[in-house]
Amino acid sequence: MSRNQAGSDVERTFTISQRALELMKSYGSSATPRSYEVWYTYVAGHKPALNDAVKRIAAENGKIDEGDIDALHTEYISSDRFTEEAEKTGAVVISEIDQVMEMLDMALGSTQKYGESLDAFAADLNSGVDRSRVREIVSSLVLATKDVRATNTTLEARLRETRGEIDTLRETLEAVRMESLTDPLTGIANRKHFEEMLVKSLDQALVERSPLALVVIDIDHFKRFNDTYGHLTGDQVLRLVGMTMREQVKSKATLARFGGEEFGIILPDTTLENARAAAERVRTSVMSRELIKRSTGESLGKVTISVGVSAMRKGDTAVSLLERADQCMFFAKRNGRNRTIADADSEFQKEHGAGMTEVA
Template sequence: MTRTDEFERSIAYGEAALTYLKGNRTPAYPRNYELWYVYAAGFNRELNKAVNEALKRLGHLPEELTQRFYDEFLSPVRLSDRVGEVSTRVSRELDQIINLLEESGGNAESYGASLRSAADILGSAGTKQQIRTALEKVIAATVSMERYNSALEKQLKESRVQITELQESLEAIRYESLTDQLTGLANRKHFDQSLERAIDVAARRGEPLSLVLCDIDHFKKFNDTYGHQTGDQVLRLVGAAIKSTVKGRDLAARYGGEEFGIILPNTSLEAGVTVANQIRSAVMAKELIKRSTGESLGRITMSAGVATLRPLESRDSLIERADACLYASKHNGRNRVTSEAELDPSTSSAVA
């Protein structure tokens, strides 16, 4: 995507956000603008679903609902609060386990003392009654220790279950923070972090690293014609097609709007072009059906660009070269893949 395309798209989302603010008579505070901008862009599936349901029910979005939806779906505090809550619960469980183990140590020491006392009695016992008393003391201490160990085992099992559930909760939060809700692919944050790591690994190991950037053809026109809900359906369809094609160490992400990025570790330029064409074919093979009417809306096509990491190259430079290849695909008729090997100097300078 060129800077001009990105500028025009962001302005379109911004103008739509202002229209929503005016239509709902919502004060144009930054957080309210952010909510409607994200809604217009379709970046947050759950937010759009909640807003659409409220609009259907009420006809507009009251300010109190706007604030609630922002806090629920967009506020950066929300994720940190959830992580903090789970971390507190983990700490509580660990403290409980430590207390149990300390108590277990005290009981074991008490049991040892009981055994030593019984041994002393047996050593000096002169009658059957004294021997019996010593044995009864050993048996009573052993039964008590068995009961305590049984209770301790039960409590430790329960704590283990709790900690496993909390670990799963943290993993779910981590997954959510790195995943695009609409497509199920990695989000931009995950993409940026993963590309930095992949570049570092490729440089250290001397392996090739290819990057594919692809973009849905005529998506804005499609979105304007059929509406955001159908546009979301297109994005989900494309996400599923990409996910079914990308394997192993490769990472697919929703790079922004209708643009996607695929990181291909240990992959040559030629192999990267093959993957890009597989994605393009997988997307084009799916027919889009409008759910509300069953009407066929035809097939979706994608354009893609592929570049391979150069020595000492930065992340931004690699992205820029893949983006130049994507622009060339758009410029030369769409529904095609262009590799950096195909670019001529005039095309490269036009993109820059």
């Protein structure tokens, strides 16, 4: 990295820092390290879903208080559990390696001693020895061979045991990692995984010069389901949408629930037209299903969703791509719900044009 590049990067961090502090003050956030981390991440734009959540809270409440900051940090930034498991697993692996190294040292020592015995035997034979001395040397070699065999057998067993331990630890760590990336209610990816894959997919599309599309889904009148029928029914609605997404989108897409009733589909190597077709399959499939209350068999009617679709444009970032899909989804809600709007649709273009505005 050149000196000019380094200076530019440092200047950028100070610019981000200054803007973060301005926003903390503007939205009534306290000047704590956690608050600063949330706002710095927001300004830097590394976590698109965090930016989206901040804008929603700011739009609804006009401020972002300590409770909001804690919730944002826990949901979007903190990865304590996975880090703790990784550290714990690392410590166990290191302990296992130390024990194996001790066994190897023993085996090497035994092998060295065995080699010395062979050298001594060869020297005695070359110097001429009587029959009784040969018997003594052979007896010593037999004992040394037994010792080496026993040591090697013990080492082999210990290595097998260690391999099993490490395999188990790896499986545990992978399970925890997957848990940290999965929404427990719907079984699809959570916000953390969604953010990571959106950035990764965008970078890959830029390198490969391939298309990339994003679908954002919001359940219509979800609060009414919760208020009328309770949270268990609300959970059933969320599972229904997640299940339908899995059924209708079979490509190498990333399916995620990244908000309360919000879902996203990242579609690599997919044009806007194909993404819109996939979104429509999900929307019509959700609408075609009747929701039944399990406890009573009562029909709760139909569930509908509003869907926004955006396709990567020149100069897009993960944040701008998500914002455009989000605005399409809100446009769908404002214009009757239960519909799919893409960022190339003429009706959307009339209202928004090519430029996107930033809330904060």
